[in-house]
Amino acid sequence: MRPPDWLHTVDHSGSGAIHEIECTSCLAGSGPADDMDAPAVWALRHARRTGHTGYRRMVTDFQRAPASDG
Numbered sequence: 001m002r003p004p005d006w007l008h009t010v011d012h013s014g015s016g017a018i019h020e021i022e023c024t025s026c027l028a029g030s031g032p033a034d035d036m037d038a039p040a041v042w043a044l045r046h047a048r049r050t051g052h053t054g055y056r057r058m059v060t061d062f063q064r065a066p067a068s069d070g
């Protein structure tokens with residue numbers, strides 16, 4: 001059984017989660033944003049302009065491991 005201090009926790013000391021959408025047809029990307037609003041608008045415009053309909057949504061958040069005590 002894992003010792004409880006192996007648990008990672010969400011790191012609130014830096015930025016929040018980063019949201020991004022990538023086109024699976026041409027790999028163009030929305031760029032990182034603080035929420036999904038701007039990436040969603042980017043994807044809609046990209047779909048209208050290119051006809052590309054497949055997208056990958058990526059959300060990155062940050063975890064912090066407990067500091068080693070030895």
Ligand SMILES: [Zn+2]
Pocket residue numbers: 023024025026027028046050052
């Ligand atoms: Zn595309």
